[in-house]
Amino acid sequence: MTAEQPYAALGLTRGEYERILGILGRRPTTPELAMYSVMWSEHCSYKSSKVHLRQFGEKTTEAMGSRLLAGIGEQAGVIDIGDGWAVTFKAESHNHPSFLEPYQGAATGVGGIVRDILAMGARPVAVMDSLRFGGIDHPDTARVVHGVVAGVGSYANCLGLPTIGGEVGFDPSYQGNPLVNVLCVGVLRHEDMQRAHARGSGNLVVLFGSRTGGDGIGGVSVLASETFGSEGPPAKRPAVQVGDPFAEKVLIESCVELFAAGVVAAIQDLGGAGLSCATSELAAAGDGGMRVALDRVPLRDPSLSPAEILMSESQERMMAIVRPADLDAFLAITGRWDVEATVIGEVTGTGRLQITWHGETVVDVPPRTVAHDGPVYDRPYARPSAADAIAADTPARLSRPADEHELRAMWLRLIASPSLCSRAWVTDQYDRYVLGNTAASRPERAGVVRVDPATARGVALALRGPGRFTALDPYMGAQLAFVEAFRAVGCTGAEPVAVTDCLNAGSPEEPGSMWALAEVIRGLADICQAAAVPVTGGNVSLYNATGDVSVLPTPTVGVLGVLDDVGLAVPSGWSAPGAAIYLVGVTRDELAGSAWAWEEHAHLGGVPPLMDLPAERVLASALRACLRDGLVDAVRDIAEGGLLSALSEACLRFGVGARVWLAEVCERDGVDLLTVLVGESVARALVAVPRSEEIRFTDVLSARGVPHARIGVTDDAGGTDGVPALDVAGVGVITLAELAAAHQGTLPHHFG
Amino acid sequence: MRIGVVTFPGSLDDTDAARAVTLAGGEAVRLWHADADLHGVAAVILPGGFSYGDYLRCGAIARFAPVMTEVIRAARGGMPVLGICNGFQILCEAHLLPGALVRNDHRRFACLDQRLRIERTATAWTHSYEIGAEITIPLKNGEGAYVADEVTLDALAAEGRVVARYLGGNPNGSRRDIAGVCDPTGRIVGLMPHPEHAVEPGFGPSTDGLAFFTSALRRTGSQ
Numbered sequence: 001m002t003a004e005q006p007y008a009a010l011g012l013t014r015g016e017y018e019r020i021l022g023i024l025g026r027r028p029t030t031p032e033l034a035m036y037s038v039m040w041s042e043h044c045s046y047k048s049s050k051v052h053l054r055q056f057g058e059k060t061t062e063a064m065g066s067r068l069l070a071g072i073g074e075q076a077g078v079i080d081i082g083d084g085w086a087v088t089f090k091a092e093s094h095n096h097p098s099f100l101e102p103y104q105g106a107a108t109g110v111g112g113i114v115r116d117i118l119a120m121g122a123r124p125v126a127v128m129d130s131l132r133f134g135g136i137d138h139p140d141t142a143r144v145v146h147g148v149v150a151g152v153g154s155y156a157n158c159l160g161l162p163t164i165g166g167e168v169g170f171d172p173s174y175q176g177n178p179l180v181n182v183l184c185v186g187v188l189r190h191e192d193m194q195r196a197h198a199r200g201s202g203n204l205v206v207l208f209g210s211r212t213g214g215d216g217i218g219g220v221s222v223l224a225s226e227t228f229g230s231e232g233p234p235a236k237r238p239a240v241q242v243g244d245p246f247a248e249k250v251l252i253e254s255c256v257e258l259f260a261a262g263v264v265a266a267i268q269d270l271g272g273a274g275l276s277c278a279t280s281e282l283a284a285a286g287d288g289g290m291r292v293a294l295d296r297v298p299l300r301d302p303s304l305s306p307a308e309i310l311m312s313e314s315q316e317r318m319m320a321i322v323r324p325a326d327l328d329a330f331l332a333i334t335g336r337w338d339v340e341a342t343v344i345g346e347v348t349g350t351g352r353l354q355i356t357w358h359g360e361t362v363v364d365v366p367p368r369t370v371a372h373d374g375p376v377y378d379r380p381y382a383r384p385s386a387a388d389a390i391a392a393d394t395p396a397r398l399s400r401p402a403d404e405h406e407l408r409a410m411w412l413r414l415i416a417s418p419s420l421c422s423r424a425w426v427t428d429q430y431d432r433y434v435l436g437n438t439a440a441s442r443p444e445r446a447g448v449v450r451v452d453p454a455t456a457r458g459v460a461l462a463l464r465g466p467g468r469f470t471a472l473d474p475y476m477g478a479q480l481a482f483v484e485a486f487r488a489v490g491c492t493g494a495e496p497v498a499v500t501d502c503l504n505a506g507s508p509e510e511p512g513s514m515w516a517l518a519e520v521i522r523g524l525a526d527i528c529q530a531a532a533v534p535v536t537g538g539n540v541s542l543y544n545a546t547g548d549v550s551v552l553p554t555p556t557v558g559v560l561g562v563l564d565d566v567g568l569a570v571p572s573g574w575s576a577p578g579a580a581i582y583l584v585g586v587t588r589d590e591l592a593g594s595a596w597a598w599e600e601h602a603h604l605g606g607v608p609p610l611m612d613l614p615a616e617r618v619l620a621s622a623l624r625a626c627l628r629d630g631l632v633d634a635v636r637d638i639a640e641g642g643l644l645s646a647l648s649e650a651c652l653r654f655g656v657g658a659r660v661w662l663a664e665v666c667e668r669d670g671v672d673l674l675t676v677l678v679g680e681s682v683a684r685a686l687v688a689v690p691r692s693e694e695i696r697f698t699d700v701l702s703a704r705g706v707p708h709a710r711i712g713v714t715d716d717a718g719g720t721d722g723v724p725a726l727d728v729a730g731v732g733v734i735t736l737a738e739l740a741a742a743h744q745g746t747l748p749h750h751f752g
Numbered sequence: 753m754r755i756g757v758v759t760f761p762g763s764l765d766d767t768d769a770a771r772a773v774t775l776a777g778g779e780a781v782r783l784w785h786a787d788a789d790l791h792g793v794a795a796v797i798l799p800g801g802f803s804y805g806d807y808l809r810c811g812a813i814a815r816f817a818p819v820m821t822e823v824i825r826a827a828r829g830g831m832p833v834l835g836i837c838n839g840f841q842i843l844c845e846a847h848l849l850p851g852a853l854v855r856n857d858h859r860r861f862a863c864l865d866q867r868l869r870i871e872r873t874a875t876a877w878t879h880s881y882e883i884g885a886e887i888t889i890p891l892k893n894g895e896g897a898y899v900a901d902e903v904t905l906d907a908l909a910a911e912g913r914v915v916a917r918y919l920g921g922n923p924n925g926s927r928r929d930i931a932g933v934c935d936p937t938g939r940i941v942g943l944m945p946h947p948e949h950a951v952e953p954g955f956g957p958s959t960d961g962l963a964f965f966t967s968a969l970r971r972t973g974s975q
Contacts, residue, residue, distance in 0.1 A: 429863070432863055438955060
């Protein structure tokens with residue numbers, strides 16, 4: 001009797017191990033067991049989410065897919081944006097590594113998603129990040145914030161990619177499990193799109209980029225599927241990968257040249273599960289098999305075993321399938337960039353993935369069984385028993401400011417709160433200008449980049465994940481994440497065309513967390529179908545929990561829109577006095593899950609705002625018409641923090657104040673002043689309109705039946721001494737200096 | 753007029769610098785780090801980025817690139833050279849300009865819309881500006897604090913070799929708010945902020961940077 005194999009230490013269950021025995025009809029070799037363990041991990045196989053994720057495909061109609069050149073299942077979705085141009089974009093998580101090693105975890109999170117985009121044949125052109133940290137006051141939060149922000153910044157800055165937006169949130173649930181989600185967008189011509197399939201017997205398998213080391217072994221299987229104990233990091237601690245952005249920069253440049261030269265038959269990046277993933281997926285998608293001589297893999301650490309080489313998640317590596325006749329041209333290009341490239345195998349007709357180590361066969365498996373035939377679990381899930389009590393605990397009982405004096409004090413507290421304060425401390429550490437195509441970035445609410453310098457055609461992107469709404473109702477929360485991003489993109493004048501998502505949730509083995517994930521997926525799939533905007537790719541990150549405490553279920557949703565001319569977008573704040581200010585949309589009595597309830601009362605209960613997709617769509621189309629005709633000076637979507645946050649930031653954008661009165665809106669909508677200010681009802685925007693365009697503007701909105709109200713005027717000297725101020729009837733005068741000090745002081749105060 | 757833009761491995765703003773030259777009306781010629789040939793250009797721009805990863809001192813390796821041998825030779829012969837950000841660091845490492853750029857005093861990378869005052873217009877790259885002109889262009893770096901010994905700083909001031917200074921607060925701890933300096937002839941200029949990111953309406957905080965490039969173009973024949 002031979003010894004028991006260490007499947008459990010590799011993160012496999014007994015049942016999964018027996019499935020491998022069944023597939024092979026024998027004991028797996030150590031390298032084979034290593035491959036199955038990483039490829040059948042939750043991170044790579046989506047075994048707990050697959051049964052639910054199918055909805056994204058099932059709910060994508062043929063019409064919705066008409067712009068898709070590649071969809072779910074590819075490294076990233078590819079969308080036709082016209083004139084022969086395409087963009088590819090995707091968001092991905094790097095949560096667990098970013099808790100252990102915030103700097104490297106976040107840095108390699110950028111590196112990984114950039115290679116996904118590169119693998120589609122695109123030049124990466126911009127990134128965005130969605131970050132969640134623990135309580136802003138907690139002693140460990142600064143460690144994670146400093147590391148993560150510097151990690152995202154250093155990697156993206158060194159790659160020469162502008163960071164054009166994103167979001168930051170703080171909540172105690174993320175204390176031991178921060179979220180680091182990074183989105184990358186790339187640009188390509190239709191004909192340059194690449195595929196990841198090893199076809200054509202005799203074609204060569206070329207590994208290029210950095211050498212393989214011992215970092216990140218088991219990252220996807222052991223680390224990503226481990227909930228952290230409340231006492232801290234796990235004892236069996238696999239190395240977090242270490243990033244080298246310079247190596248990735250030259251990898252990008254050499255890939256772009258390789259694509260242009262037409263010497264790549266197929267390509268895949270190496271990310272989670274490293275060579276195990278690249279070899280098995282390329283071979284599984286091909287028409288034959290693949291043979292690889294593992295001893296040819298250039299190593300940083302010569303002591304690595306075959307199993308370790310197969311599991312290593314060393315960064316900055318790619319694998320290409322190259323026709324033998326193209327090899328010299330391929331190597332000339334990689335050589336020009338001093339990128340190491342090595343032929344490690346070839347495509348075969350055997351139908352098997354065969355890997356040798358100094359002549360001895362150490363892996364001989366059907367590639368599909370590794371890449372695609374992993375276990376699929378329909379995990380039990382159940383609506384938590386506490387859900388009814390949470391829904392019943394509405395904000396109606398919360399105390400409200402009694403008078404003008406209290407409202408004004410509340411305003412300044414809220415605008416300085418962790419939920420609503422300025423993110424400049426973070427975003428000022430990111431290069432937003434490199435490449436010269438950034439038309440909008442933070443503090444704008446959506447990033448806008450030019451794709452075609454000749455026509456100014458481009459894309460707008462927004463990333464949103466309102467975790468409090470999802471905590472109240474995951475189905476609705478996911479839909480609200482979508483409409484928030486949809487609204488932000490719509491406010492640039494872009495037409496939303498595609499969605500990527502990063503679904504962060506707790507342990508799938510806990511029925512309540514599993515229910516939240518299932519509801520998030522159902523909600524997002526439903527809203528995307530209703531909006532006719534397809535999900536084109538993304539990822540799922542599970543086991544985001546510390547001890548028994550799961551993070552707020554946080555679907556981060558990225559919406560991409562297309563602009564014929566990026567120059568049509570206007571800022572989110574006004575730059576001149578004398579313009580009319582309009583509040584577009586209606587406000588309902590919806591305070592549950594709001595920044596106000598949380599920041600003022602530490603309250604999270606009730607039912608999130610009512611979703612209204614038709615209103616969102618007509619708002620977006622009306623604003624698009626106004627922007628196209630040049631009728632508006634500023635457009636600011638209203639979301640977290642409501643009108644209070646929107647007015648404050650619109651004034652601070654260019655230091656021009658406003659006089660605002662809201663009595664008519666209160667009366668029309670049947671709500672009080674507080675609710676108009678801090679309610680987070682959907683389908684609303686704040687718009688500044690030059691006096692000369694007011695009639696045309698109101699005509700456009702009226703013709704479409706979009707409710708709107710003139711609530712004020714911009715004013716650069718509304719304060720008592722003629723200084724810029726925000727003067728809101730019923731609240732009082734707040735000078736912009738006071739507002740700026742409150743808004744901008746919070747993050748520097750906490751993080752230096 | 754042909755202006756060369758060097759690409760080192762790790763250069764990031766080379767495309768932007770070439771676009772700025774084109775928008776200014778010149779012909780941008782891409783030069784390659786490993787190619788010791790300036791291809792007959794009349795001036796050279798060393799762009800921003802992290803040449804060779806800058807894992808050693810910024811610019812320390814780039815100054816030894818084959819193309820730099822020719823750039824240094826031509827610069828000593830009077831060819832105008834503009835080093836932006838990493839290019840400034842390389843010019844200092846190559847001893848074409850005095851001083852050095854060190855880590856920002858707040859120890860963070862900073863990307864800002866920075867106000868500057870142009871203090872010398874008798875250079876190949878700034879003579880299209882009015883003396884004392886206040887401009888706003890991006891500043892983005894982690895190691896952008898200009899340092900030199902007091903004797904050198906006094907000499908730079910006395911000889912009028914400070915090309916631009918920061919306004920509205922010192923963003924990184926640069927000695928005497930220095931944003932850019934030049935050699936005694938005014939042909940070699942090093943600048944930490946990025947004029948090439950402020951050349952097109954709608955992309956960048958202003959178009960204040962364009963005059964760096966038109967300055968170089970107008971210079972032909974007249975100087």
